[in-house]
Amino acid sequence: MKIASRAVMWVFLLLVAFLTLFPVLITILGSFKTNAELTAGATVMPTIWQFSNYAEAWKQANFSTYTVNSLFVAVTSTIGILFVSSMAAYVVNRMEFPGKKAYVGMQAFTMFVAIGAVVLRPQFELMIKLHLHNTLWGVVLILISAHASAFFILQSFMTGIPKELDEAARIDGCSRGRTFWTIVLPLLTPGLGVCALFAFRGAWNEYLLPFVFTLSKPELQTLTVGLANLKYGVSAASQTHYMMAGACLSILPILVVYLFANKSFMKMTAGSLKG
Amino acid sequence: MNKAKNLAFSYSYILPSFILTVVLGIYPIAWAMRYMFYDYKGYGAEKFIGLDNFTRVLKDHEFWNSVVNTFVYAGGKLVLSIPLALILAVLLNQRIRGRNLLRAIIFMPTIISTAVMAVVFFTIFNSYNGILNQFLMKYKLIGSAVDWLGVDYSMLTVILVAVWGAVGNYMLLFLAGLQNIPEDVYESSALDGANKLQQFRYITIPMLGPVMQMIIMLAIINALKGYESIMVMTDGGPVGKTNVMFLYVYKLFFPTAGSGAATQIQEMGYGSAVAFVTAVIVGLITILYFYGSKRMSQYE
Secondary structure, three states: OHHHHHHHHHHHHHHHHHHHHHHHHHHHHHOOOOHHHHHHOOOOOOOOOOOHHHHHHHHOOOHHHHHHHHHHHHHHHHHHHHHHHHHHHHHHHHOOOOOHHHHHHHHHHHHHOOOHHHHHHHHHHHHHHOOOOOOOHHHHHHHHHOOHHHHHHHHHHHHOOOHHHHHHHHHOOOOHHHHHHHHHHHHOHHHHHHHHHHHHHHHHHOOHHHHHHOOOOHHHOOHHHHHHHHHHOOOHHHHHHHHHHHHHHHHHHHHHHHHHHHHHHHHHHHHHHHO | OHHHHHHHHHHHHHHHHHHHHHHHHHHHHHHHHHHOOEEOOOOOOOEEOOOHHHHHHHOOHHHHHHHHHHHHHHHHHHHHHHHHHHHHHHHOOOOOOOHHHHHHHHHHHHHOOHHHHHHHHHHHHOOOOOHHHHHHHHOOOOOOOOOOOOOOOHHHHHHHHHHHHHHHHHHHHHHHHHOOOOHHHHHHHHHOOOOHHHHHHHHHHHHOHHHHHHHHHHHHHHHHHOOHHHHHHOOOOOOOOOOOHHHHHHHHHOOOOOOOOOOOOOOHHHHHHHHHHHHHHHHHHHHHHHHHOHHHHHHO
C-alpha cells in the first residue's frame, strides 16, 4: 500500500516536471533543426544539428540588434530601479518628514491599481514631448517608474540594518549622504541582489511596453518584440527555425541566471507572501 | 537648522522616485479618468460628452462578450492551477529525494517571458504543421489535425498555457504557507492514528486557510488581468472566442498593433471608459471574494 502510493506520487511529480520542461526542451532542440524538420514534427532530436540557425537568425533576422536592445533596456532599467528605490527606501526607513505616509500610500496604490494598456498612451505622448520616443530611454524611464515592489523589498531589508550603525557614523562626522553610500548601501547588498534579479527579469521579459513604443522602429525592438513579430510576418511558416533560435536567445540567458540564483528567486517569491 | 538640513536631505533622496511615480504612474491614470468623459479618437477634436461613453459600454456586446470570456479564462485557470499547486506544494514539502530540483523545475516557467513562450506555444499548438498535431498524427492518436487554436479549443489551449506559467508561482507561495505549520501538529496527530489524507483534510487545509485566502486572491487578480500570452497566441480570435477584457481595452487604444487584423478604430475616450469599468469589475470581484472567503482566514 505504502509502496503503491509512493509510486503514484513519483509518477505524478515526474509527469509534472516533464510537462513543465517539455516546451522549453522543444524550443532548445528545435532551434537546431531545419525548418522542414521542425514543421514535420516527427523527430525529437535534430537529425543534423543546424548550428547555422543561430548565425542566420543573428544576422538575417536581426537578432543581434534585438539582443543588444534587450540588454540595454534590462541593464539600464535595473540600475535605475536600484538607485531610485534604495535612496527612497533609506529616507523612508530612517528619517521623519511631512508627506512620508502619503508617499508610501502612493507607492502601494501604483502596485494595486491596474487599468491595463490605457496608461501606455499618455506615457507615449509624454515621451514625444520629452523627445525620447525615438530612443529606448523612454521605455527605460517607464520601467524605472514602476519600482514600488523594489522599494518595499528594500524597505524591509533596511529594517534589518541596525540604526546604531548610522548614528555611530554620524558621530564620527560622516554626512547623511556619505553614511548611506558608504555604510548602509554595502550592507544592503543581499536586498539589492534580489531586487536586481527581479528588475532584470521584468525588463528582459517585458513585451507590451517596448512593442507599443517601437511599432514603426524595428531598429529599437527588443528580443520579445522582434520574436513575436516573426510570428506575424508573411513568411512566418518558413521561419519557425528562426523563431526557435530567437526564443532560445531570450530564454537561455535568464535560465543561466536562474541556474545560479534559483534559491533567491524562490525565497523572494515566498517572502512576498508575508508582506 | 539641523532640522531643515534633514528635511532637505530626505526630500532630495525621495525626489527621483516621487517624480517618476507621479509623472509616469499617477498622471496616466488621471489622464484616463479625464478622457473617459470625452469623445476623443486620438487625433482631432476632443468633445466632452458626459456619461455617454458609459451608456455605450452598457450596450457594447463585444465588451460584455469579452467579460464573459475573461470569467471563463480566469475560472479555468484557477480551477486547474490552484489545486495542482497545492498538491505539488504538499508533496514537495516532504523530505523526499530531489525536492529542491523538482521545486526549481516547476518554478522555472515564471522566469521566462510570457510573450516568448506564447510564440513557442503557438508553434506547438498551430493546427497547420504544429508540433503537437504532427506528433499525435504520427503515432495515430488522432486521425486528422485538431485545430487547437480554432473556435472549439482555443480557450482551452490558452488556459492550459496560462496554467503552465502559473502553477510554479502558486506552489511556492503554498510552500511558504506550509512551512509555517508546526511539525509537531502532524506528529501528534499521527500518534492519534490519523492518516495522510486525514491530516491533509483536518490540519493542512484549515491551518493554511489565511494563506490560501491570500494566494487565491492574488491568483484571481492575476487571472483577470492577464492577456499578453493570449494576444500573441490568438490575438483574441478566432471570432473573439479568446478576447478577454484587458485585450479589448488594449485594442481600443492600439487597433492596428498585433496581427494586423484590425477590426476597430482607435477610441481613446471610449477606451478610457471601458478601462475604468474593467478596473471596477476586477475591484468588485476582489472585494466580493474577500468577504465571501472570510471563513478561510478565521482559523487563527
